Amino acid sequence: MTALEVKNLHAGVDGKAILHGLDLTVRAGEIHALMGPNGSGKSTLSHVLMGHIRYEVYEGDVLLDGTSILGLLPHYRARLGLFLGFQYPQEVPGIKMGSFLNAAYKRMHPENEMEIPEFFAYVDERMNLLKLDPSFGARYLNDGFSGGEKKRAEVLQMLVLAPRIAILDESDSGLDIDALKTVAEAIDHFASPEVGILLITHYQRLLDYVTPDFVHVMVDGRIVRSGGSDLAQKLEELGYKWIKEEATVEVT
Amino acid sequence: MVLEQETVNREYKYGFRDDIEYVYRTAKGLSEDVVREISGLKDEPEWMLKMRLRGYSHFLERVMPDWGGDLDDIDFDDIRYYLKPSEKEGRSWDEVPDKIRETFDRLGIPEAERKFLAGVGAQYDSEVVYHKTLKHLEEQGVVFMGTDAALKEYPEIFKEYFATLVPPEDNKFAALNTAVWSGGSFVYVPKGVKVEQPLQAYFRINSENMGQFERTLIIGDEDCQFHYIEGCTAPTYTTNSLHAAVVEVIAKPGAIVRYTTLQNWSDNVYNLVTKRAYAYENSTVEWVDANIGSRLTMKYPSVYLVGKGAKTEILSVAYAGKGMHQDAGAKAIHLASDTQSRITSKSVSQNGGRVTYRGHLAVAKGARNVKSNVRCDALMLDAVSRSDTYPYMDIEEEDASITHEATVGKISEDVLYYLMSRGLTENEAMNMVVLGFLEIFTKELPMEYAVEFNRLIKMEIEGNVG
Numbered sequence: 001m002t003a004l005e006v007k008n009l010h011a012g013v014d015g016k017a018i019l020h021g022l023d024l025t026v027r028a029g030e031i032h033a034l035m036g037p038n039g040s041g042k043s044t045l046s047h048v049l050m051g052h053i054r055y056e057v058y059e060g061d062v063l064l065d066g067t068s069i070l071g072l073l074p075h076y077r078a079r080l081g082l083f084l085g086f087q088y089p090q091e092v093p094g095i096k097m098g099s100f101l102n103a104a105y106k107r108m109h110p111e112n113e114m115e116i117p118e119f120f121a122y123v124d125e126r127m128n129l130l131k132l133d134p135s136f137g138a139r140y141l142n143d144g145f146s147g148g149e150k151k152r153a154e155v156l157q158m159l160v161l162a163p164r165i166a167i168l169d170e171s172d173s174g175l176d177i178d179a180l181k182t183v184a185e186a187i188d189h190f191a192s193p194e195v196g197i198l199l200i201t202h203y204q205r206l207l208d209y210v211t212p213d214f215v216h217v218m219v220d221g222r223i224v225r226s227g228g229s230d231l232a233q234k235l236e237e238l239g240y241k242w243i244k245e246e247a248t249v250e251v252t
Numbered sequence: 253m254v255l256e257q258e259t260v261n262r263e264y265k266y267g268f269r270d271d272i273e274y275v276y277r278t279a280k281g282l283s284e285d286v287v288r289e290i291s292g293l294k295d296e297p298e299w300m301l302k303m304r305l306r307g308y309s310h311f312l313e314r315v316m317p318d319w320g321g322d323l324d325d326i327d328f329d330d331i332r333y334y335l336k337p338s339e340k341e342g343r344s345w346d347e348v349p350d351k352i353r354e355t356f357d358r359l360g361i362p363e364a365e366r367k368f369l370a371g372v373g374a375q376y377d378s379e380v381v382y383h384k385t386l387k388h389l390e391e392q393g394v395v396f397m398g399t400d401a402a403l404k405e406y407p408e409i410f411k412e413y414f415a416t417l418v419p420p421e422d423n424k425f426a427a428l429n430t431a432v433w434s435g436g437s438f439v440y441v442p443k444g445v446k447v448e449q450p451l452q453a454y455f456r457i458n459s460e461n462m463g464q465f466e467r468t469l470i471i472g473d474e475d476c477q478f479h480y481i482e483g484c485t486a487p488t489y490t491t492n493s494l495h496a497a498v499v500e501v502i503a504k505p506g507a508i509v510r511y512t513t514l515q516n517w518s519d520n521v522y523n524l525v526t527k528r529a530y531a532y533e534n535s536t537v538e539w540v541d542a543n544i545g546s547r548l549t550m551k552y553p554s555v556y557l558v559g560k561g562a563k564t565e566i567l568s569v570a571y572a573g574k575g576m577h578q579d580a581g582a583k584a585i586h587l588a589s590d591t592q593s594r595i596t597s598k599s600v601s602q603n604g605g606r607v608t609y610r611g612h613l614a615v616a617k618g619a620r621n622v623k624s625n626v627r628c629d630a631l632m633l634d635a636v637s638r639s640d641t642y643p644y645m646d647i648e649e650e651d652a653s654i655t656h657e658a659t660v661g662k663i664s665e666d667v668l669y670y671l672m673s674r675g676l677t678e679n680e681a682m683n684m685v686v687l688g689f690l691e692i693f694t695k696e697l698p699m700e701y702a703v704e705f706n707r708l709i710k711m712e713i714e715g716n717v718g
Contacts, residue, residue: 075677090670093688093691095687104676
């Protein structure tokens with residue numbers, strides 16, 4: 001069964017250690033929310049999992065379906081079914097969204113041969129879910145997109161590329177309430193017994209619309225508390241402060 | 253003048269050569285006798301011989317240009333200036349000698365002609381071996397033929413325009429071309445005629461140590477519209493070949509003329525070309541110019557906006573891999589009021605390749621209400637490649653509206669990572685970024701050429717990954 005396992009992960013970037021022994025398992029059929037204050041290492045975790053070459057792993061392991069993926073370049077991880085929705089997606093002028101999706105889909109699902117019209121119908125269906133205009137496919141990848149369009153474009157890529165494990169890094173930030181609902185509905189639509197989802201978020205508000213099975217709180221490069229969706233509620237009421245204080249007590 | 257062998261390792265699918273028996277060839281080297289010999293062989297009128305000799309004498313006097321690429325390895329005595337591959341200009345491919353026809357087959361020319369071209373000219377070394385135009389266009393008075401044939405068939409119009417835009421004294425290589433020119437395209441599109449499909453010329457160098465000096469003369473009469481495309485390739489040799497062409501384009505009032513070049517020389521070719529257009533009242537000249545390959549290219553398509561309301565758009569792209577220097581750019585000379593120009597240059601350098609943008613924008617005294625927009629973007633794929641920009645401007649009217657933007661960028665690690673996270677390999681990601689960077693050019697090409705251009709760029713990038 002599909003599972004992403006993070007074991008005692010110590011990692012950092014540009015010589016700076018950021019993750020200090022992180023453990024997390026996301027199985028197919030589960031929705032996890034990873035919360036935490038700014039600077040706790042949430043985005044670092046997402047890039048270490050996807051394999052950004054600037055990030056270094058000092059200790060621990062990351063397994064997909066029981067096999068370590070730490071030695072793999074990002075495109076191999078993607079082809080194994082791992083997906084990262086970026087907090088800050090890159091702009092690629094001159095490359096149309098539609099042809100980019102087609103190129104990526106062919107590499108992620110070489111077994112599903114789709115003719116171009118069939119593929120574009122498949123994409124249009126998913127653009128509808130996200131209330132994106134059909135002309136979106138003819139725009140250049142993230143080039144000149146508004147903040148909200150970038151977030152929706154990342155979620156669109158997830159829907160189209162159909163990964164088995166999807167990490168969404170702050171796909172909710174910067175969205176107005178209508179856009180937030182649309183994105184949440186698309187995530188709900190995507191959730192199934194075959195896929196595992198890890199939502200990285202700073203705020204609780206996305207979780208009003210997507211109910212996670214597990215909520216983890218990350219502080220200083222470690223998960224300091226895990227629980228059900230009620231944990232997110234408690235964070236909303238009390239803020240991160242009480243968790244930080246508890247965490248400090250535990251460590252000392 | 254032997255190139256280092258390693259520069260010849262580029263994956264270049266047009267690098268094959270043919271063993272053919274030439275009908276005629278001059279001895280190596282250049283002299284007044286060679287000039288007279290070429291003119292005599294072609295049975296030219298006296299005025300043309302005089303013009304050639306004028307070019308030759310200026311070529312001798314003029315010093316080598318030292319402001320651009322490195323020309324030190326050109327040995328003018330080691331070059332053959334005229335090679336005649338066949339007896340005549342064929343009007344059907346059956347009339348073209350077998351081996352030469354096979355070469356053009358391999359280059360896909362007859363196939364493209366059947367599918368989507370209005371006319372085709374094919375030059376092999378010094379002479380045009382084939383030309384043909386669709387019948388209905390000929391009936392409307394469209395002329396598309398080899399320049400030598402045109403001198404015989406349309407002597408008056410030829411004499412009226414030849415060397416009026418690029419006189420023999422213009423520069424050293426224009427002087428050389430005037431002295432020994434052979435082949436090239438002659439196009440005349442009559443008043444009001446619109447040619448929907450492109451007219452295509454293909455220039456192939458086959459022989460080693462060869463100089464190809466085609467001379468192209470294009471005249472668009474009032475309110476006509478057409479698109480001329482040229483492609484160029486050559487075999488890969490360890491010694492150098494020289495390509496020094498001159499192109500003159502006249503767009504009469506109201507004409508819309510587009511000239512597209514897809515140059516893909518092997519890396520042993522010095523490509524030193526003078527291209528100039530005159531745009532008369534309310535006409536439009538579009539210059540779309542792609543330079544891949546060659547050891548050194550120096551080429552700056554120029555448009556003189558001589559009539560009120562004339563417009564030009566010059567779009568040039570260049571790719572330089574290992575052992576290549578693309579010194580290219582554009583010139584827009586505004587000599588009349590209400591004229592507009594837009595210059596866009598995109599260059600990519602990789603694996604030690606070098607690109608130089610050299611542009612000239614001028615607004616003459618008395619040319620009021622001029623608008624011009626210049627943009628040049630350079631993308632370097634690694635730290636060992638080089639890019640320089642020299643934009644010259646002479647603006648003599650205060651009401652001119654001029655914008656100039658230039659960017660130099662490296663391919664970002666974060667962009668590659670982003671694309672790789674979607675299943676693309678690093679190479680595929682790099683290709684995608686480069687093709688996106690050049691898309692402003694590709695989208696101007698007919699679809700068949702755009703596909704071919706993208707394929708060539710991918711091959712170059714993959715062949716040059718360190």
